Amino acid sequence: MCGIVGLFLKDKSLEPKLGEMLTSMLITMTDRGPDSAGIAIYGGETKGRTKMTVQSDEPDTAFADLDKTLSKALDGDVTMAVKSTHAILEIPAGTTTQARAVINGLNKGIRVMSRGDSLEIYKEVGLPKDVAAQFDISKMSGTHGIGHTRMATESAVTTMGAHPFNTGDDQCLVHNGSLSNHNSLRRKLRREGIHIETENDTEVGAAYLTWQMQNGATLGEALESSLDDLDGFFTFLVGTKDGFGVVRDPIACKPAVMAETDQYVAFGSEYRALVDLPGIENARVWEPEPSTVYFWSHNAAPTSTEKAA
Amino acid sequence: MRPQPPPKRPLNMQTIDLTEVGLRETNKTLHAQSADTNQTAWEIVNPRGSHAIACGLDAPIEVTVKGSTGYYCGGMNQQATVNIHGSAGPGTGENIMSGKIVIEGDASQYLGATGHGGLIVVKGNASSRCGISMKGVNIVVQGNIGHMSAFMGQSGNLVVCGDAGDALGDSCYEARFFVRGTVKSLGADCEKKEMRPEHLEILKGLLDEAGFDADPSEFTRYGSARNLYNFDVDNAAAY
Numbered sequence: 001m002c003g004i005v006g007l008f009l010k011d012k013s014l015e016p017k018l019g020e021m022l023t024s025m026l027i028t029m030t031d032r033g034p035d036s037a038g039i040a041i042y043g044g045e046t047k048g049r050t051k052m053t054v055q056s057d058e059p060d061t062a063f064a065d066l067d068k069t070l071s072k073a074l075d076g077d078v079t080m081a082v083k084s085t086h087a088i089l090e091i092p093a094g095t096t097t098q099a100r101a102v103i104n105g106l107n108k109g110i111r112v113m114s115r116g117d118s119l120e121i122y123k124e125v126g127l128p129k130d131v132a133a134q135f136d137i138s139k140m141s142g143t144h145g146i147g148h149t150r151m152a153t154e155s156a157v158t159t160m161g162a163h164p165f166n167t168g169d170d171q172c173l174v175h176n177g178s179l180s181n182h183n184s185l186r187r188k189l190r191r192e193g194i195h196i197e198t199e200n201d202t203e204v205g206a207a208y209l210t211w212q213m214q215n216g217a218t219l220g221e222a223l224e225s226s227l228d229d230l231d232g233f234f235t236f237l238v239g240t241k242d243g244f245g246v247v248r249d250p251i252a253c254k255p256a257v258m259a260e261t262d263q264y265v266a267f268g269s270e271y272r273a274l275v276d277l278p279g280i281e282n283a284r285v286w287e288p289e290p291s292t293v294y295f296w297s298h299n300a301a302p303t304s305t306e307k308a309a
Numbered sequence: 310m311r312p313q314p315p316p317k318r319p320l321n322m323q324t325i326d327l328t329e330v331g332l333r334e335t336n337k338t339l340h341a342q343s344a345d346t347n348q349t350a351w352e353i354v355n356p357r358g359s360h361a362i363a364c365g366l367d368a369p370i371e372v373t374v375k376g377s378t379g380y381y382c383g384g385m386n387q388q389a390t391v392n393i394h395g396s397a398g399p400g401t402g403e404n405i406m407s408g409k410i411v412i413e414g415d416a417s418q419y420l421g422a423t424g425h426g427g428l429i430v431v432k433g434n435a436s437s438r439c440g441i442s443m444k445g446v447n448i449v450v451q452g453n454i455g456h457m458s459a460f461m462g463q464s465g466n467l468v469v470c471g472d473a474g475d476a477l478g479d480s481c482y483e484a485r486f487f488v489r490g491t492v493k494s495l496g497a498d499c500e501k502k503e504m505r506p507e508h509l510e511i512l513k514g515l516l517d518e519a520g521f522d523a524d525p526s527e528f529t530r531y532g533s534a535r536n537l538y539n540f541d542v543d544n545a546a547a548y
Contacts, residue, residue: 252437252456255399255417271377271398272358285377285396287417287436290456 002176003029004163006146006237006244006267007277008296014263014278019140023132025266025273026147030128032269033151036162037131038123040172040239043142045117050096050169052089053113053120054103055159062108063087073102084134085159086113086122093117096169111160111197116170118143118241123162143298146239146267148174154182154201161198165206168213170241175202176254176269177233185229205230209238223247223293235288237267243297252290259283265296319350328355332362342368344388358398363391366408383410386427402429405446418455421446424465430519437474440467443484449519459484460496468515470523478531486531487512489523500534 005025009015022039045051056062059082066087067080076092091099096115103110114121122135128149132138148163155161164172179185182201185208190196194207194214208229212222219240226236226247235254238245246267248256259266259274261283268274271285288294325335335353342348351372356362360379363372366389374382377395384403393401396414405424415433422438424446431448437455440448440462449468456474459467462484472490479496485508486499495501504526512525 253418257417270358270379271396272379275357275377286415290437 001032001151002163003032003149003269003273004147004174004176004235004237004267005029005269005273006144006174006239006246008144008244008265008298009142009263010265011263015143016141018142018145020138021277022145022147023128023138024276025268026128026132026149028273028275029149029269033149034127035152035157036123036125036150036159037128037148038121038150038162038164038174039132039135039137039145039147040114040119040121040164040174041137041140041142041145042118042170042239042241043120043140045241046090048093049090050093050115050117051120052091052096052099052115053086053122054089055086055111055113056109057085057159058109059085059087062110066103066106066110069106070099070102074098083122083136085124086135088120112166114164114166114172116166116241119166119170119172119239121164121166121172123148123164124159125157125162144239144244146172146174146237146244153178155199158198161200163202164239165200165203167206167210167238170239171210171213171219172239173202173206173209174237175205176235176256177249179205179230179232179234181231201232205234205236219245220293220295227291235269240297242299243295245293245295246288247293248288248290250291256288257285258288258294259285321348322350322352323348324352324354326354327359327362328357332359336361336364339363339366339368339370339372339389342366342370344368346370356395360398363389366391377414386410396433397431402427402446405429415452416450421448424448426465428515428518434471440465440484443467447515447518449515449521451519451521453490456493457496459486462486466511466515468512468519468528470521478533480537481533483533485511487525487528488531489528492529492531495531498534498537499531502530502532504528504530 067078071078074095079090081088124131163174179201182204186204196207209222235248235256257271261279349370353374356376358379362382364384367387369388371390373392379398381400383391386408387406388408390409393412397412397416399417402410402421405427407427409428411430416431416435418436419438420435421429422441426445429448431450434452435450435454439454439458441460443462443465445465447466451470453471457476459478463482467486469488473488473492475494476496478499509525
């Protein structure tokens with residue numbers, strides 16, 4: 001099973017309510033998978049700055065003076081906002097790789113959950129309502145976001161096995177289904193130098209998209225080629241800085257329902273997830289077709305990496 | 310403009326608010342209706358895409374769900390008529406035995422799976438695996454149907470006024486498929502068949518019962534080529 005949701009806002013007046021709406025949608029999907037939950041929020045960017053979401057099981061010790069340490073090492077201004085087991089670091093743009101090296105060098109068990117100018121990812125083991133409350137997601141504003149509640153099949157129930165998975169800068173992925181060729185593909189991608197942290201199948205899917213895009217594919221092309229190279233069942237929802245995309249495998253047995261109005265585009269594993277959205281009674285509601293890449297973007301003139309489908 | 314008459318509403322209509330009453334109590338109330346109940350008209354409001362609404366009914370009652378439903382609405386139905394005033398989720402009418410399900414909107418995947426009898430009418434489109442393993446149910450769809458529909462269909466009729474997706478009727482037995490539009494591809498051992506007078510009659514009856522105004526002569530019949538019925542010794546090496 002697993003439940004996935006996504007919300008892309010067209011109406012700016014809804015942006016302060018993004019976290020609240022996504023949280024409510026995800027909680028409705030709890031009975032599709034109670035093992036772990038996660039939400040990715042695109043909260044907007046600050047010029048010249050970029051963000052990293054980091055996690056630690058012992059935040060009190062791990063995050064102590066982390067901002068000062070990083071500020072010194074990166075020779076720039078670093079701010080940190082701790083939320084339970086996660087911390088959002090704002091660092092100078094272009095210092096992500098350096099910051100990751102510094103964090104790894106500290107050996108404090110700090111894990112990088114996401115990186116990007118706008119993206120923040122919060123995920124933990126537990127029910128959607130508890131995870132959302134732990135990070136106060138319902139108070140967050142943003143332009144778009146995706147969420148996942150997991151029924152684990154291919155790997156352990158851990159924080160790092162939870163979705164969404166960060167792929168490249170400002171990119172993330174949630175998945176309903178299971179990939180069957182993830183072991184061979186993981187070996188191949190590791191040989192290509194792609195960093196894969198866990199034994200989880202979805203992370204391999206995410207790493208595959210990253211690898212394709214590093215080799216010049218647009219997100220749309222990467223999603224298209226995933227239809228050939230990934231074996232198994234999947235409905236993927238992919239977040240980017242400016243929007244989100246949807247693709248389902250050719251068999252399309254993992255459910256997906258979408259709704260669109262003048263105010264938003266919404267995705268849910270089931271229609272139940274969408275029933276509280278404003279104007280849903282008159283929304284265009286449909287199921288995305290198998291083997292078809294869909295994409296919505298805030299950016300009227302997408303660059304090559306954002307352009308898709 | 311002349312004033313429109315108000316919509317007909319049976320005098321004895323019983324209304325259940327699903328969010329207040331809950332699924333189990335709602336279905337329990339419907340299950341408690343006997344063959345000679347005089348409470349024959351039921352309305353369920355606030356369905357909110359819930360699962361298993363009006364499942365396992367076995368009385369000549371009419372239940373109208375005012376909104377979209379989730380998984381398995383009207384599953385295992387006998388005798389009852391279930392109207393869905395919205396779209397229907399996966400597995401709607403699964404294993405229907407008799408009676409009727411009418412969906413005003415679209416139907417999700419595996420509509421009427423393994424259905425043994427009765428009629429399912431879809432006024433919108435039906436998704437993938439429509440009528441999978443059908444065993445006698447009749448399904449009439451005004452729009453299109455998705456891929457792998459009527460996979461292993463054994464008996465009954467699937468009528469499609471629009472187009473059919475990939476692999477229609479794969480590995481089917483004696484179910485009949487009538488498609489007015491195009492078929493993206495036929496499944497293994499499914500072939501185009503001659504439309505004889507008895508088929509036109511069956512089709513006309515089903516279209517009339519569904520209330521769809523379509524000319525039976527515009528449809529093409531498909532069914533089993535019966536090549537998979539018997540073992541072919543030339544394929545022995547494949548096992």
